[in-house]
Amino acid sequence: MTHLARRFAGLLALVPLASLALGGLAHGVDLLTENFEGLTLNPIVTFESEIRSRAAWTKSVPSGAGVEGVWSIDDTAMSAATGDPLVGAAEFEGWTFVDKEWWINTAGDQDRVQFVSASGKVAVADPDEWDDYGNVDPETLGPYDTTLRISSIPLQGVAPNTAKLFFHSSWRPEDNQKASLTVKYNDSAATSIELFRWTSSDGDPNFKPDATNEAINLNLLNPAGATQATLEFRLFDAGNDWWWAIDNLYMFTGANPGQDGVLRLIVDRDTQQVKIVNNTSGAVNLRGY
Numbered sequence: 166m167t168h169l170a171r172r173f174a175g176l177l178a179l180v181p182l183a184s185l186a187l188g189g190l191a192h193g194v195d196l197l198t199e200n201f202e203g204l205t206l207n208p209i210v211t212f213e214s215e216i217r218s219r220a221a222w223t224k225s226v227p228s229g230a231g232v233e234g235v236w237s238i239d240d241t242a243m244s245a246a247t248g249d250p251l252v253g254a255a256e257f258e259g260w261t262f263v264d265k266e267w268w269i270n271t272a273g274d275q276d277r278v279q280f281v282s283a284s285g286k287v288a289v290a291d292p293d294e295w296d297d298y299g300n301v302d303p304e305t306l307g308p309y310d311t312t313l314r315i316s317s318i319p320l321q322g323v324a325p326n327t328a329k330l331f332f333h334s335s336w337r338p339e340d341n342q343k344a345s346l347t348v349k350y351n352d353s354a355a356t357s358i359e360l361f362r363w364t365s366s367d368g369d370p371n372f373k374p375d376a377t378n379e380a381i382n383l384n385l386l387n388p389a390g391a392t393q394a395t396l397e398f399r400l401f402d403a404g405n406d407w408w409w410a411i412d413n414l415y416m417f418t419g420a421n422p423g424q425d426g427v428l429r430l431i432v433d434r435d436t437q438q439v440k441i442v443n444n445t446s447g448a449v450n451l452r453g454y
Contacts, residue, residue, distance in 0.1 A: 193419030196328065196394075197233040197318055200413050201286040204262050211254045211298050221267040222256040233416075234318040234396075242401070244307030253303040257295040259311035260398070262288050268410075275407075279377035280335035283412035288313060290400035291408040292342070304404035308341075316395040320350075320387060323418055328385040328394065330360075331415040336376045337407035338365030344373075344409045345399045346383075350391035358386055365406070382421045 204227060206220040226236035240247055240259035247258060256263065265287045269277045272294050280287070292309035296302070303309075320328065336344065344363040350356040360383050363373030387394065396416075400409045 193327070193417065194323065195415070195417050196320070196323070197315065197414060197416035199227055199232070201227065201262050201288060203227065203229075203232075204286055206262070206264060206286065209256065210250075211256055219267070220264075221271075222261050222263045224259075224261055226262075234315040237314045237316070239312040239314055240310075242310035242312075244303060244309070252301050252306070253295045254298040257289065257291045259309075260288060260290045260313040260400075262286055265412075268294075276337060276375070276377050277335070277408070277410075280333075280410060280412075281378050282333040282380065283335065283410065287410050287412045288398075289408060289410040290398075291410070292400070292403040292406050293339075293408060296405040302405075308401065309403040309406075310401040311399070313398040314395065316393075318394040318396070318416060320392050320394055323387060325389040325391075326384070326386055327418045328387040329417055329419075329421065330381075330383045330385055330396070331413075331417070331421065332381050333412045334376065334379045334381050335408070335410040336363060336373060336379070338363070338373055338375070339406035340365055340404060342403040342406040343401050345397075345401075347397045347399070348385050348387075349395040349397070350388055351393045352388045352390040354388065356388045356391065360385070385416070 204223055204225065207223050207225075209219050209221050224238060226238060228236060238260045243259055263286065265280070265283055265285060268287070268289060268291070272291070275293075290309075290311050290313075295309060296304055330348075342365045346360045348358050348360055362371045364371045366372055385394065394416075398409075398411065
């Protein structure tokens with residue numbers, strides 16, 4: 166056993182079973198928190214290679230007690246094939262919520278496994294997988310264009326320019342595929358702000374290269390007089406391209422969360438001190454030996 170391993174083992178031995186709470190979430194006020202784990206998944210309907218009884222996906226959005234905002238999926242800009250069971254994979258028609266491991270495996274990975282900050286159930290817009298099923302090529306019927314919308318997020322008592330958003334993101338670009346995140350407010354000016362736009366064209370100023378595991382922190386620039394906000398996550402102008410997936414949404418005021426989705430062992434080479442930092446999306450139990 167190395168000196169570092171002995172020191173780490175000794176540290177854990179001090180606490181036979183310790184629970185590390187989520188670190189770095191020093192919020193002033195929590196406005197929205199969602200990791201999709203409360204959703205009930207439905208059996209697979211498309212992929213013949215899968216066990217049909219397996220619960221792996223749903224188009225049903227978060228709702229009910231404890232869910233902030235009003236969630237919806239807007240597929241009205243999708244092609245005319247929407248809803249046709251013989252065109253495109255139903256499990257990936259517009260934004261859907263899927264079991265992450267099933268998504269990785271049924272898609273043949275293709276770097277989806279790199280989304281290590283996500284866990285359990287994730288929100289996915291995956292035109293690559295949608296295009297892989299049916300007797301007609303969905304791409305020939307029009308572009309993939311879907312919006313995940315969260316409206317009526319309450320802002321009462323929130324000072325102007327203090328609202329922020331954090332989430333984990335996995336993005337892989339190709340061809341004309343684009344993504345955007347827009348926030349809208351109910352102030353007198355009906356303020357609408359496109360917080361970012363990502364494109365897949367290398368020469369475009371909004372080009373976003375592969376970012377298959379990223380923590381996004383944004384200032385939402387909420388104006389004076391706004392009492393409600395709407396967030397719109399849109400993937401559009403896509404054909405048989407790649408994907409955008411998100412997990413662990415937090416809208417808040419106060420300090421930004423230091424959350425990269427992993428459990429870290431940090432060694433100070435000068436002091437020889439060792440600490441464990443939990444940047445995952447939940448508590449972690451550690452057992453010492």
